[in-house]
Amino acid sequence: MDRMAASRRDLAVRASVDQGLLSPAEPVVALLDTAGIRASAAALTSAFAAVTDAPVLHAFAVKATPLVPVLRLLHEAGLGVEVASPGELALARAAGIPPTATVLDSPAKTPAELRQALALGIAVNADNLQELARLDALVASAPTASPLGLRVNPQVGAGSIGALSTATATSKFGVALRDEGARKTVVQAFLERPWLTRLHTHTGSQGVPLALMAEGVGEAYALAEEINRAAGRQQIDTLDIGGGLPVNFTSDEETPTYDEYARLLADTAPGLFDGRYRLVTEFGRSLLAKHGTVLARVEYTKTSGGRPIAVTHAGVQLATRTVYAPDSWPLRVLAYDSGGRPRTGETAVQDVAGPACFAGDLLAAGRELPLLRPGDVVAVPDTGAYYFAHHYAYNSLPRPGVHGFTVGEDGAVAFTTVRKSQTVAEIVAESGGDHADALVRQGRSGCVRPARRTARGRAPGRPSG
Helix, strand or coil: HHHHHHHHHHHHHHHHHHHCCCCCCEEEHHHHHHHHHHHHHHHHHHHHHHHCCCCCEEEHHHHHHCCCCHHHHHCCCCCEECCCCCCHHHHHHHCCCCCCCCCCCCCCHHHHHHHHHHHCCEEEEECHHHHHHHHHHHHHHCCCCEEEEEEEEEECCCCHHHEECCCCCCCCEEECCCCCHHHHHHHHHHCCCCEEEEECCECCCCCHHHHHHHHHHHHHHHHHHHHHHHHCCCCCCEEEECCCCCCCCCCCCCCHHHHHHHHHHHHCCCCCCCCCEEECCCHHHHHHHHHHEEEEEEEEEEECCEEEEEEEEECEEEECCHHHHCCCCCCCCEECCCCCCCCCEEEEEEEEEECCCHHHHEEEEEEEECCCCCCCCEECCCCCCCCCCCCCCHCCCCCCEEEEEECCCCCEEEEEECCCCCCHHHHHHCCCEEEECCCCCCCCCCCCCCCCCCCCCCCCCCCCC
């Protein structure tokens, strides 16, 4: 499977050049391998089906790749969505995801967000006891079909990337179970609210080992059993075990696998899969990362201090985490010639730089690659999640176009637009272009002086269109 995905990628790089998708006029594009995405969705659903007959909602974490066509594709593959903001919920609704396949998580939900979710019947995981109190009032004021739960922090520790470890002693997420008196308080909170039927946990993501993830899930399962015993019935009927499967960024191999994780969970907490609990998962990065690739043209090459440098059009605006934290987020860089064919021949230790105006804008530093030349193409794989879909507008660089691709049996590549590239006019509009004189018109007192209007009702000197 890994070789097949790499072969599809090579064909797509060549086709992107041949078909003019990547060109001097469009020097950076992003590609999504549709077949690869479908394969990951199938691997996830089959892995859990192999260890349990209980209903499982696999809710894709929208934050990983917030693109409406991606959400629609995953839904057709049998997945739901996990959303954490009004924007993500709007994307899910635009993709046609039903409320019954939607889960709302966020540590800072407003009353308006909660009211909307309850009105729609979307599952909600409260993050803290104050939010539970807010839900008390909302549930009492209007009936809802929303399944409601509480997120807990098992405080089992951190992985290698502290910023992504959500089950530390001081994590901002959930109710900390090991704080003094917290566990007793959580049990009582459930006993006082018969409508609270879910328990949610999420231990982390990249950098968190599978054993630690499973330990966190095991702690949540044990708490659910304790609550149900105290209630004298199965009040908790659903366990939302989060996601967090890490991704291998060093090769095309897809490891670890969903099969490995599901089997580890079955060994860690066998009762989790005995049919008494419905399950929810919230995987994101592991479903999309391996199936996205950034392509960028090499604009110039130079030598500085004896080291070759290839200046490309892909940098911090697309690979923000890698540029600012390269040790935690290293990415591979693959070299292709100007025709989109894998470049061979002489290799050299070189830097691959982006277009932004600061010295640290590097996709790779001191990387041994075939010596790059102007007009060549660099491909940055494993960027389908948390990379090109999360644009960072440094230097007002435009968002790239995103294109899905399929490869036919004859090797022909077909592209479809997922998101158009951003135009310069759109950049100006987003940057206040329609309000160019707003600050000039501001009076010394801080009040805005209304613009003088013409007989037709528009400010003088402003176009009417």
